[in-house]
Amino acid sequence: MIRVRIPQKNRELEVPGPRRVMDILAAAGVRPTTVIVTQGKRLLTKDMRVEDGETVEILSVVSGG
Amino acid sequence: MKCKRCRGATAAVDLPSHHAAFCAECFFLFFRGRVEEGIRSLSLLSSSDRVLVCVSGGKDSLVLWDILMELGYQTEGLHIDLGIEGYSERSREKVLAYSASRGKTPIVVDLRAEGIPIPEASRCARKTECSVCGTVKRYFFNRVAAERGFTAVATGHNLDDEAARLLGNLLHWHKEHLSRQHPLLPPSEGGLVRKVKPLWRVSEYETAAYGFLKGIDYVTQECPLSEDATSLVYKEALSLIEDKMPGTRAAFYFGFLKGNPFPRPVPAAEEEAAAGGTARPCATCGAPTFADTCSFCRLREKVRRGAAPRRP
Numbered sequence: 001m002i003r004v005r006i007p008q009k010n011r012e013l014e015v016p017g018p019r020r021v022m023d024i025l026a027a028a029g030v031r032p033t034t035v036i037v038t039q040g041k042r043l044l045t046k047d048m049r050v051e052d053g054e055t056v057e058i059l060s061v062v063s064g065g
Numbered sequence: 066m067k068c069k070r071c072r073g074a075t076a077a078v079d080l081p082s083h084h085a086a087f088c089a090e091c092f093f094l095f096f097r098g099r100v101e102e103g104i105r106s107l108s109l110l111s112s113s114d115r116v117l118v119c120v121s122g123g124k125d126s127l128v129l130w131d132i133l134m135e136l137g138y139q140t141e142g143l144h145i146d147l148g149i150e151g152y153s154e155r156s157r158e159k160v161l162a163y164s165a166s167r168g169k170t171p172i173v174v175d176l177r178a179e180g181i182p183i184p185e186a187s188r189c190a191r192k193t194e195c196s197v198c199g200t201v202k203r204y205f206f207n208r209v210a211a212e213r214g215f216t217a218v219a220t221g222h223n224l225d226d227e228a229a230r231l232l233g234n235l236l237h238w239h240k241e242h243l244s245r246q247h248p249l250l251p252p253s254e255g256g257l258v259r260k261v262k263p264l265w266r267v268s269e270y271e272t273a274a275y276g277f278l279k280g281i282d283y284v285t286q287e288c289p290l291s292e293d294a295t296s297l298v299y300k301e302a303l304s305l306i307e308d309k310m311p312g313t314r315a316a317f318y319f320g321f322l323k324g325n326p327f328p329r330p331v332p333a334a335e336e337e338a339a340a341g342g343t344a345r346p347c348a349t350c351g352a353p354t355f356a357d358t359c360s361f362c363r364l365r366e367k368v369r370r371g372a373a374p375r376r377p
Contacts, residue, residue, distance in 0.1 A: 061273035
């Protein structure tokens with residue numbers, strides 16, 4: 001399973017791997033243009049494949065107020 | 066996906082709205098070019114300017130400060146501690162840490178010490194937190210800049226912010242606001258310092274990617290008082306369109322700037338400009354205003370009255 005962390009929402013989920021970033025975002029119900037997806041110090045593009053057992057983080061880029 | 070510029074490295078950032086994807090190094094060049102072009106095309110800043118950069122601790126303002134320094138501008142940071150429990154402490158820490166990493170010491174205005182923390186000001190004025198926050202920030206941005214001889218005040222508003230604001234103004238036909246919506250608000254004789262938004266050509270996604278790849282440690286938590294902000298609704302609507310039609314957000318805002326049918330007032334000013342006339346000193350604090358008393362002093366008076374013990 002791929003571990004998906006969404007720290008700003010205190011949310012975490014697991015999705016079966018391997019899977020492309022855009023499919024992980026769809027599984028998490030997140031629109032691609034509103035977030036960056038990171039893995040450690042790497043920024044992932046939407047077409048990248050994430051392997052089973054790996055962890056990614058989704059960070060919202062939307063600031064409000 | 067390979068970088069579209071160097072064609073060698075793996076892309077780290079994909080930008081469908083530009084039909085492009087870049088590795089980190091090429092993305093830095095792209096981003097820097099967008100900001101430079103934004104500054105140059107509208108003559109926002111010159112090399113002789115002393116720029117006061119307003120830094121909240123979020124990605125946009127820290128990235129703005131970072132890139133203005135990289136572009137060689139003379140800058141100092143101004144942080145306003147809003148007095149929001151928990152959130153303000155974290156924000157301040159990020160600003161201080163970033164400043165220290167660049168050998169800078171920011172100017173800090175503490176709204177608790179000023180007697181006007183945002184939650185209390187909102188309650189006393191019976192206005193939304195975002196509304197009073199805007200009034201207070203604008204006041205201190207200008208006051209600090211004027212008192213310390215800065216020639217420009219720079220804020221981190223990006224393309225998404227400006228497009229969302231434009232959508233909101235159009236939906237409600239706020240013609241006065243539309244006439245003043247521009248990345249450059251010129252200075253006025255009454256004492257309003259020039260205000261600029263150098264990130265007007267880059268998106269929120271691009272700014273976040275730049276901040277992350279540059280290793281800038283910013284506050285990722287959003288202001289807890291802005292959860293119901295209307296700007297978020299407009300951003301949501303625009304990102305829905307952007308997902309289906311990449312580039313629409315930029316076309317919307319850039320098109321407006323090219324052909325804004327709403328005449329801009331000269332000099333441009335704060336919200337009081339809607340009342341017309343030229344800026345004059347506030348009867349209470351001396352800050353430029355278009356009314357007898359500036360909106361900040363009116364707000365502070367409400368907070369003072371709200372905080373005073375009631376008579377038996």
